[in-house]
Every structure is written in structure tokens, then in C-alpha cells.
Amino acid sequence: MNQQDFNKKFIECIRTGENTEELLTLMKSFSRLPSDRALEVYREDYQARLTDALKNTYRALHAVLGDEDFLLLARDYLKNYPSSYSDLDDYGDKMDAFLRGHLLSDEYPFLSQLAHFEQMFRKIFHQEEVNGLQATDLQTVITDESANLQLVPSAVVLSYDFSIEKIFSSCLSEDDSSFDFLIPQSILMFKKNGLVKMHLLSINQSETLKKFHTPLSFSACIKIAPATMTPDEMQSLFLIIGLEQILLKS
């Protein structure tokens, strides 16, 4: 067997256990470690590396599930999704979709959304920090109907059916006080001074701010803002936008 074919069969063997007998005929055993044991070492190593990568990205998910269930989830994920990444830390980006149909979500219905939140956290963490307009500049721009604004790339507005930010925070702080996780949450996640920060938003605020995922003038945004949005909601949203510098002139 040439090296190219060996490589393919070796990889299948590590992932699925297939081809083991055939590979063993091509491998030279060491007295201290027989070839079948060597294959096990590589298999265990593969699973440990990718599972650790998932643990690093999904720390809250790991905390919710505990070691045993997280390990089972990781094994399932590995079976379904081989890595196609050069950086191992990128592995696991389909976890939210995978969890939507997973048995564990019957017990913990928020898992998929928690995974999505952690993916977004990672994405913003690695994003280049961009500071948008300061409050004073914003005052000028919002009166200009031709000036379009857009969220900076290091900010995102997220909406969930569950109290995801609360679940995330309590997992990482090991806070075991009880709370109602069934309350929906909208979150502004952004990067400032090298850190990932968040503000909780009302539904009206998040619907309004989401419009700025694509370029839009401030006056146009006001026109299509939810009719139920109160002046207080609008004012506090404006304060956040100015304070955190999350809108850019596009």
C-alpha cells in the first residue's frame, strides 16, 4: 500500500476503528508498545484533543452538562463532524445546530442557544476592536438623513428564548442561586478595551439596534422602530450607543 492510501485508511481507523486489521499488517510493532496499542494511543489522543477544544469554547455548556454528559456530547459531535480547520481552537462551530436535534436538549432546552452564545463570545473575542462614533459625534450624524450608520464589526445584537447571559454568567462564576431561565433575553455583545462586554436590551431596543447590522440612517431607523418603543427605552439605547461607541458612519 502506498503512503497516500495508508494515510486515508489510518485516519479512518483513528476516527471510526475501520481498517484496523489491514493497517496492523503494515505497521512495525515495538516490544514496548504493540501496534494495536499504538493505534489506541492515537485514537485516544485524537478524542482528547478535540474534546478539549470543545471544552475551551463551550465552557458554560460543559458546566451545565458536567464531565460525563459533555464527554458523551463531544463523542457524538466528533462522530458527525471531523475537523477541517487548521487551528484546533476553531473546531466545534456547528455545535448549536447539532444540539438542536440532540437528546440532551430534551432535558436542557436552552443548550443550542447557549452554544450559539458561546460561539458569538469567541467570535467577538477574536475580532479586531473597532471604536465607533463618540456621543458628541453621534449627535451630529443623527440629524443628517443622508448619513448611514452601522454596527461596528466587534459588536453584535443577540436574541434568545432563554436567559442565556444569566446561564452563562452563573456557570462561569459557579453561582448556584436559582433563577428562571425561561425568560427571553436580548443582548448587545461588543468588545471594549480588549474585553468582551455585554448590555441587556429590551426586545424593542434589540429590534431597533439590529437594524444597524446593515447600513441605515438614524431617522430611517426611528421610522421603522417598534411602535411600542417608549421614550425611556429609546433614550437608554441612545446612551448605550454613545457610551460604548458601537455605531460607525458607513
Next chain:
Amino acid sequence: MKNVNGPLLTNIYGVGLRNVHFNYLEQSPQLFTGWFEIISENFFRTKGRPRAILEKLRRDFPISCHGVSLSIASYEDFDWDYLKDLKNFFHEIDPFLISDHLCFTGLRQNNLHNLLPFAYNEENLIHISARIHEVQEFFGRKMGFENLSAYFDYKESTMSEWEFINELLKRTDCHLLLDLNNVFVNSHNHGFQVDDYLEAIQFEKVQQLHMAGFSERENFYFDTHSKPLYPELIELYKKVLQKNPHIPVLYEWDEDIPEFPVLEQQIIHLSNIRAEFIK
């Protein structure tokens, strides 16, 4: 091929930059280490904190970029997007050495993220030489390739590891990143003499040494980078000093990583040994 080595290192001892030490290094402590090696893939596509720390350190320290995903022994085409991003990254960081491993890591759509051995034979020598030429041409500079620890050998191997490496160095003019821990672990597991290996290797091609602590299970050694220096490794280093005492040395610690000063103790120890040697 251009040989980009950058400024000569004033201190030849370096350590691997790992995120558990970011908080410590952000405080700009007084350091012994003369340079840092980074895992390129952990830094080349992020604009986050890892990149900020790297850029801060780069202002004061030479950097060596060591990759884990080139998969030079693969039979698939290179991932050119990956190579282009790496090339841009090298341009920005200006490392004194770029390197990866003599191994394959999996398939493009099925990366095992491990350093996997291949048969030491003419077929692979021709194939890997061509790929090294291709990638060195693309980067416009020589690369270093690290010998790896392997937990099995191939019946189709027709030469020893050192014979293969020597021939590869001759055919490609690449550098060797000699991992002494891997040599030692392989010698124990495969049953060859370390001296045979060291006597055969062309030390003029060695641009960097890696040293680390291994772990042992059922009298088999595993290259875990999880321990302080072993006396056997120190003895091996003394042999290398006799060959060339000026090769930059990196201490790697990747599992159960200790506080930074404990890591630095390893290279301080090695530096003291060298000082005694060249006195």
C-alpha cells in the same frame, strides 16, 4: 533560497508563548527568556487578546513561528488559504525562524490535529522534498522542520529516521528543528542508540533545539511536554553542546503548565550548563 534569520539572538534560550501566561506577561515582568516561540495557528487569524500580547512581546523579543498544520507529508494539495494567511502573518511578525513538523496531520476535511509519522523511504523522500521546495518557494525563505516522536514504525521504511532527515536536508536545503526530547523518546521506544542519531545528524543545519519533559506509562515514553527537565535530557544537551553550543534552545511545556518563573527555571538551568561548558 533566502535565509532570513534576523538579528542574532543575544540570549539563545526561549520558551513557548502560552495563553495561561498572558496575565503574567502583560505585567511586563523582568524576564530571563531571550525569545518566544509561538504556535502560528494560535495567533495568525486572531485580532483578539492573543494578538495584542504577541505584538507587545514582539517589541522587545525575537519571535519564532512554529506551525502544527502544514502537513508536509500529506498527499493532498496544500491549503493555500492557510498558507497565504501564514505568509501575511510572517510578514507582520517578522520571525527569526519559521518551522513546522515532519509529519502529516490528517486530510483537509479530516484533520486529526496530531503529528503523524510516515514511512522513511524513497517514495516519501521524493514527495516531501518536492513539497518543501514548493512551500519554501511560496514563503520566499527557508523553513525548519521538526523531527517527531512516533509511536509506531512502518514495515515499508527502508532507512532510519536520521538517514531520511539527512537526505531531506541535502535535497531541500531546509533547516532542521531538532527536538531532543523526541530523539530521546524515540530511542527508548524504538530501541535505537541516541548517539547513532546525534552522530549522524548534520548539526550545521540545526537552527533550533526543542527540549521538554516526557511522561512514562508501562515503560513506554510519551512526548507530553508535561514535565521539567530529566537528567537524561540534560546529558543529551551536553552532547549537543559539544557539536554546537550556539543553537537556540526552546523549552516546551504544554500540559499541566506551571507558572512562568517555573518554566523559566528550565532554561536558566540549561543556560548554566552551557556557561560551564563554554567557560
